[in-house]
Amino acid sequence: MAGGVGAAVMAPRLPRPRGMAVPARGARMIPRREEGVTHVIEFTFALTLFLIIIQAFSTTMDFRIGVDLDSNDNRIAAARSITHELAGSSGNASGTVDWETLEWGSGSPQLSAGLTVGLLTETGVLSLAKCEALAKFTYNGLRDELGTKDGLSVEVRTLSPDARVSFWGGDVSKATVSVTEERILLLRTADGDVPAKLRVTLFSGVTPDTTLRLTEVMYQPAAGTEWVEIYNPAYVAAEVDGWKLSDLAEEDLILGGDDETLTIPARSAAIVAASPTDFASRYPSVSYVFGLEDSAIGDGLGDIADTIALGYHSYSDALAYEDDDGAAGDGNSLTRDCPTCDGWAAAAATPGAV
Structure with a gap:
């Protein structure tokens, strides 16, 4: 036998399975029982945290439902x-x-x-x-x-x-x-x-939209004053304070009489005239007639062409017209096809009746 008489007999060396980690010298191996206990603790902690979250959510919902x-x-x-x-x-x-x-x-x-x-x-x-x-x-x-x-x-x-x-x-x-x-x-x-x-x-809902619309324009009357019809399509009255009318040259605040709060009733029209007195004398049946701060619509609406705009802050509803569109001194006005339509046409003047 190699190694001579009296040599120590060595135990056979078994091969180590691939991928098996070799513990460092002095490291303590954790028995499987301890690993199981660790997993149970982790699971219990996670479950407890989950239940706390569910309870908090449920309490919040109960409070919300109670408020509602x-x-x-x-x-x-x-x-x-x-x-x-x-x-x-x-x-x-x-x-x-x-x-x-x-x-x-x-x-x-x-x-x-x-x-x-x-x-x-x-x-x-x-x-x-x-x-x-x-x-x-x-x-x-x-x-x-x-x-x-x-x-x-x-x-x-x-x-x-x-x-x-x-x-x-x-x-x-x-x-x-x-x-x-x-x-x-x-x-x-x-x-x-x-x-x-x-x-x-x-x-529980939002405030109604009271955005006003231009619906009729008398830019070249055969007699009397220029006027513009504005319409409130909402189902509540619209306040006109702060609204302006303008042409290409100038803008003016819409005004009423002294100490008046300007309003247009729901689903109704009002007239803004360069001369409210003159307009009222010609159309006495129109209930809501307002004026402007300098007794003119803008700088006075042009007979040949102009653009009139009704505005409040960033909102604007405008009509650009030319005399070829009609209503040039023949007693007609430019009338919108409907309050929400884009089309306009010359027609017999009907102020206050949309």
């Missing part, structure tokens, strides 16, 4: 209160029950002075004139009078046929949450008293 339920309860109570006010009396403004004959923020007395908004006649049925007069209120104006900061709409419909009589307020279809209160009443019409439904809705 409280808000809806408040809306229900407010809708009932508003319906009671509207359907509970004839209303009163500065001592008169005929508040529908007054204007918002103009004249004396005014709609905004000590107003109770009631829609009934003295015999206890809905007054068509009062229902339609809601159109004179700005969105914030009527909400303030009725004591709510929620989105609001007020609608009156006949029952047979089911047809809208009047509507005031914001767009309920875009609301995320809404509450409606209804009251069945008789509505006095020219044909007699008919069953109708008063519907008050409070909701």
